[in-house]
Amino acid sequence: MSLPHLISRISKCTKLFILSFLMLINFSITKAQGGKTQILDEAFKSAKERYFSFSFESRDQLNQLSKIISIDKVEKDKVYAYASRADFDNFFNTHLDYELLDHPNTFFHAEMFDSKLKKTYAWDQYLMYEDYVDMMYQFANDYPAICQVFSIGQTVEGRELLVAKISDNIDVSEAEPQFFYSGQIHGDELVTSILMLRLIDYLTTNYGTDEQVNKLVNSIEIWINPLANPDGLYAGGNTTVNYATRFNANSIDLNRNFPDPEDGEHPDGKSWQTETQHFMNLAEAQHFVMSANTHAGAEVVNYPWDTWTVRHADDNWWQFVSHEYADTAQFYSPIGYMDGFNDGITNGIDWYPINGGRQDYMNYFHHCREFTLEQSTEKHISESQLPDYWDYNRQALLNYLEQVTYGFNGRITDLETGDPIQAKIEIDGHDFDESFVLSNQDGYYYRPIKAGLYTLNFSADEYESVSKTNQQIADYDSKTINVQLQKLNTGIEENTISKIQITNPVHNHTLHIISSLNIKQIKIYSILGQLIYSSQYNTKELQIDIQNFRPGIYITKLEFSNGEHIQQRFINP
Template sequence: MIKNLLILFFVFSSLAQLHFSQNGSDDERLRSIVSEKGQAEVIIPDPGSREIDRITRIASISSVKGKEVRIFLSPLTVEWFISEGFDYQIIERTASKGIISSASLSQAMEWESYPSYPQYDSIMKYFAATYPLLCILDTIGTSINGRLILCLKISDNSGVAEPEPEVFYSSAIHGNETAGFILMLRLADYLLENYTSDLKVKDLVDNLEIWINPLANPDGTYNSGNFIISPVRNNANGYDLNRNFPDPEIPDAIRQKETLEMMSFLADHRFVLSANFHSGAEVVNYPWDRWQTPHPDYEWFYSISRAWADTVHLYSEPGYMDYLDNGVTQGYDWYPVYGGRQDYVTYTLSGREITVELDEDFITPTSGLSDIWYYNYRSLLGFLQNALYGIHGQISDAFTGDPVSAKIFIERHDKDSSHVYSDTLTGNFTRLLAPGSYDITFTADGYWDLVIKDITVLKGEPTKLFVKIKPMLNPADTTNPAHPFFYPNPAGSYINAVLPESIRGAVNIRIYNIAGIKVSDFDTEASDRYPVRLDISRLPAGSYFAVFTGIATNLSYTGRFIIFR
């Protein structure tokens, strides 16, 4: 019996050693692949939502499907992954399978092969040179390795910043997801070529400023040189650029050069509508990626995503773009993403961005590029049309007519930064909404809030709105009082104080009740243009004294006001 137990112990020990030895062998192979190719793709069994949430904060998940989680590992994450002891399978792909590089510029512009990087640069310059009235070539920035991150602006007066909604298409932020790269080049060609012959195209180009960035991560796509041979997901530093944007609840990551320059570009333009193109699945993904809670404009996001997929289904082969909810999903319902561009644009910049996954294959074979175009080009055009609907308006000063930068929000609807702002220079704004009736509030520093009720939004039509808001000014504001002048006085929730000219800039304000007890003490700014506005909503009715002290001059003035309710 003891002999049998010893034999069994030896057998199990050998099996255990073989198992761990095999894992060790796989780990070395994994390290070798990452070292040689710059990345490795692995599959792990689905560990459950909590563990997926932990993994996605560190490594780059590319898909969750069935009971499998697919992860791309870079030199930055491979050792962490190995140290976690996951059971995994390495996916090895033939790098150049199905990829045909263009032999010439003319062949590249047939859109059935992949251009070299110099050919790509020439194509973008060709568009701008051939259609100078409709197209200009701009540069978002440069990659780590010095490649240009190029962008086209297509509009009827491309050289002029017109007061039109700006929209943005961008692709290949993951360098190995190539379908969108060619799709964007072909879209630019289609818009420019058909401007004079296609009324839908003309309407889009005449009424929008369309920006197209075909290649957001050139170092990843052209990882092997000037030809697409073995593209990688990450940038040259090994970072997933679509996990590198600021996240509202996660400490700042090490921002990459490409990310910082894209952030600057996005902030400059404040696109009202945008889409980011990927591969690895076939689905339209809408916010939020990082929260399970639906976006306040969920109904609108779902409808435009549904329209994209449903239009595709009319022209595609059966089985294309039918993943999850027949081709659409809220990002978090698929798997959470932190630091993604979609949520950054939608949350931080108050834009509206979706993510379109175009192909199950990360690297689309050249034989499939025309199919991707044929299936999706109507949806590309239809999506842009959404920027022409909803509420379009302008906010101006009721007295001077000057444009006003204001916050536009809907009570009991907007949250999580879903409000929008009017343009600082023009006062123009666009609020994309599902059909319905809305009460909208307009608020700006130095102006009285304005609420317009029962604004109707119809499907497929714009609602025009020209808003004039009144400044918090009266004739007394133009005087130079010897002491603080309050109005209205008595007041209820807010009171304005016109200060002597000797108090400007940083001001300390102390408020005392009639018994001489200090009830408020805070700092604010005093300017020539507006009175100082005091929030007195939390103070009980009665008489008060306010002492205003210029922080720079140490001069103080006292005034008296009454709260009446």
């Protein structure tokens, strides 16, 4: 780096500091390390994360850099990124020329809605934390027949990660695909949580009167988590969003903290944050068919993959649903909204590489279909503009949700007993990179796919595989293919294998378990492995009062009369 650059970059430093720095780098390499410390001290003296830009030389370099800093966006050859002090320390060693920028929250001042003034909320103000929590639980109070609200766990600072589950017959696990929307994993991308709250409001208030809403609520189990990083949003305290940060309370980017198909379990070199673990547990415990993670900082639909350049097996479907989103948003907005890139859409890594993002994690490890939605160029839009962004995105959000009802679906059962089978459904000559889907614990599967003629292969351990050839499907169409699989002769008697049913999420603070074999012992652990409950039984049906358990995800381990063990997760709302 050149000295003039260096000096302009550290313009806030005192002359004395610059002088001493020049002396240091002139006279000793060891002392230049001290210079680095001083630059870091200066850059991070009043901020836990910094925003900066630099020019990159090659895509390879960008890929390496994306493992040590959090890239926000790339415009031409200019990269905008965030770093904690530890990240920046690593970046510093690359000797790349950079420019420190004002954090996007620097000049932002939002007027907060104050429920204590007894005004009615009109979606044109930002919410304090307590009001956000109250609003979420109020949805469930107002619409108990179609909405449940619960916490999937707490953040580093103890705030709740709340989810609204919306569906008809809310108490029953029906033959419906599960869909997951989640917002604001980056705490300073302000519009996203408000749009998700409005979506919950729209679905609950319009159920019974709006045709599309009826269809969505009746045929999908919709899960919405408006705020995935509350510690980031409320970094300045629970009563303001003015000092929101991208990172969580440990200065870690949660959307770089997931296991990555290419870069392993810890692509960012950091342990899984408690928030990351809660979302991983949720993905483990549920069976999401489609999902989206919403962001701000650009206006574009970003579809898989982010980590490698090989296209997704369903690349044509991804382009189709991404264009549908962008086209719909363009239709409901002024010229210029979501029309950059390829008419509003981009392949992830074509834009810039992300390692450890939730999108690739959900797609690769959970056979889900998740894309990344960038909903506003400005991360900090003024509160009065919030209703506009809802108007731009409302119909597009509904249409993407509706896509989960299309494609192949059906139920896979045992030919002799009729019991559901957790099987693998693979499209012949089409699926690769884990793009196949699995049937859920009730045997139901859902396979969104672009119009075409396909052969479906159904397989499961200890069963004879089945193929269904020449299956034609159109866009905006669904086709049910139920399959019965015949057991291979393995010598295992059906009645020696235990089967259990757990009501999940738990109702009325009572864990209800029905088993095909006598349960001898049950142990319940927190997700961090603490034993919370243990008892001996000799029964096929159990009801355990868990009134005193904190909201969150738990692991139950059961031992049966035949010595067999089963482990299952459940959510205590």
